[in-house]
Amino acid sequence: MKKSIFFLIFQLLIMQINAQTGIYAASAIPDSLKKNANVVIRDQYIKFVLKDINTAKYTEHTVYTILNEKGKRFLNFDEFSSKFRVLDDAEIKVYDAFGVKQNTYSKKEMTSLNYGDGLVPEGKLTYFNVNAPTYPFTIEINYTIKYSGILSLPGYIIQPTGMSVQHSVFDVETPADLGIRYKLVNTTNKPVLAHDANKELYHWEVKSLVAIKSEPHSGSAFEFEPAIFLGPNKFKLDDYDGDMTSWKNFGIWINDLYKKTGSLSNEKKLFYQTLVKDAVTAEQKARILYNYMQNNMRYVSIQLGIGGLRPFPASFVDEKKYGDCKALSNYLKSALDAVGIKSNVVIIQGGMTPRNVLEDFPANYFNHVILCIPDMGDTTWLECTSNTLPFAELGPFTENRKAMMVTENGGVLVNTPKSSYLKNTEVFLTNIEVDDAYGAKVATSYTSTGEARNNLLMDFHLMKDDGKREYIINDIGWKQADRIHMITSGKAENPYSIMFKMEYDKIYSFKSGNKYFLEPRLHPVFREEIPETENRIRDYYFTCPFQTTDTTIYKFPPGYSPEFLPKSKIIIQPFAQYTADYSWDAANQSIKSVAFLQIKEQIIKAADYQKLLDFKNQVLADLNEKIVMKKD
Secondary structure (H helix, E strand, C coil): CHHHHHHHHHHHHHHHHHHHCCCHHHHHCCCHHCCCCEEEEEEEEEEEEEECCCCEEEEEEEEEEEHHHHHHHHHHHEEEECCCCCEEEEEEEEEEECEEEEEEEEECEEEEEEEEECCCCCCCEEECCCCCCCEEEEEEEEEEEEEECCCCCCCCCCCCCCCCEEEEEEEEEEEECCCCEEEECCCCCCCCEEEEEEEEEEEEEEEEEECCCCCCCCHHHHCCCCEEEECEEEEECCCCCEEECCHHHHHHHHHHHCCCCCCCHHHHHHHHHHHHHCCCCHHHCCCCCCCCHHHCCCCCCCCHHHHCCCCCHHHHHHHHCEEEEEHHHHHHHHHHHHHHCCEEEEECCCCCCCCCCCCCCCCCCCEEEEEEEEECCCEECCCCCCCCCCCCCCCCCCCEEEEEEECCCCCEEEEEECCCCCEEEEEEEEEECCCCCCCEEEEEEEEEEEEHHHHHHHHHHHCHHHHHHHHHHHCCCCCCCCEEEEECCCCCCCCCEEEEEEEEEECEEEEEECCEEEECEEEECCCCCCCCCCCCCCCEEECEEEEEEEEEEECCCCEEEEEECCEEEEECCCCEEEEEEEECCCCEEEEEEEEEEEECCCEEHHHHHHHHHHHHHHHHHHHCCCEEEECC
């Protein structure tokens, strides 16, 4: 009898333990899938049903186990809705480490906000943030999106970086007479294709994929993450039918959207003609109109019109004095037309790490619009959303990538200019007057062009004095001063300059007896993060190529002389160069330190990564050297 009672109690205990351990228990994840992973996709089923040229439905069920803090972004759910794409339903379930469900949240409990800078309430953002008290932590996300107008088809990112996959399925259903196109990217996983009545069915499935190891500065994830891209053959938005089987046809559709949006009144055309009446060349006229736009129009982010692609009319921008990228580009195009200069809008993907545009797979990769003047000597590229970029300059946001130029005859793939280290420059000139107590008064001029200038204008230029001082110390890495005063140039000036006046109670880093150890320069010339690793898999991406020159002159009182000066150095790689020179002028009691750094290429091949590491280490070794002064 006692044995029977004991057995019954034992069985009840086992049942209770099983009840407290669900199917999504973190302990059930194989060790192989935890290696290098921040997140594990436990189970995923995605289905996209293209019902006709204008209608579709997307459903997703995904269960994520977040293993650590680095994967916390997957605790956030956010989806945009618009006239053509509506979040129909959403639900989030939360599980603890044992796979036991803790909470369920419906769409009604999520937050929805209008977007469009409050100017155009055409769309909504629905979002919800799940709080993870500890890791591991599991969430199940289920949602449905309905399409009523289709330009882009949702793709399938099989495996983001830092994520492993236990099981994932992607199904696509389409009418046979409409069809779709697909492109395998960084994968050889072809679909299982089936036919059902008048439908085509595509099925992708993956299991037990170990995590892709993260490597900093690897460029766009689309360069290495496995994915399936989908593209329509025929598509329709509102009453605008299109064909995306070629870049030419896609460009014809964009061109149709822009028709009747370039209208300016005869009075306005005369205004722009008068504005450029003293200009002799087409370049001079274009420069005047570009500068006029920069000084009189402002950029706002508005997703209005056909899928965010059809611009406001040029007359709207002229009257309201604002517009988004496509509206401002279209406005400048219309102003140029008025003075007899032909230009073309260019549809491009803007971003510091752009998605790759596949030449053999026409699709809507794009999120931005710029302008191009192709017939003005050399091709001129214009970023119309910036009120600080110089005429005919782009920047890392749109440089060095493929884009689609919209011509009268349709779309044409083009390459935007490649970034040059000769245009992205920083020049420091510093004079340091050292007194008998080794305090110092410092005067520095800092000038910049290209990306360094643009960053200063976007951040530094608009800051209050306290913010500027913090920026100099934290972002530029300048040696902390006891007192500092700055004068900056105007935002339109190129190069942009900052004049520093600083005082240091103690200019030396440390001393030993009568020896004083000084930094050869007051800021780190080379500030790039280049991690130490022996087996780099992917190419390394700098934000842009650049060059920096630093000249620092120390002036000492009589009776001081150098105990040690670093030796001059020349470090050269095909993609980079560094030189440093140090000299003592006894007659003037001064030391001159000159450092010159060039990063000539934006992309360093993985095969050359060890050369890059060696270059970095040699440069840092020199930058860490000290000048040693003694008092006679």
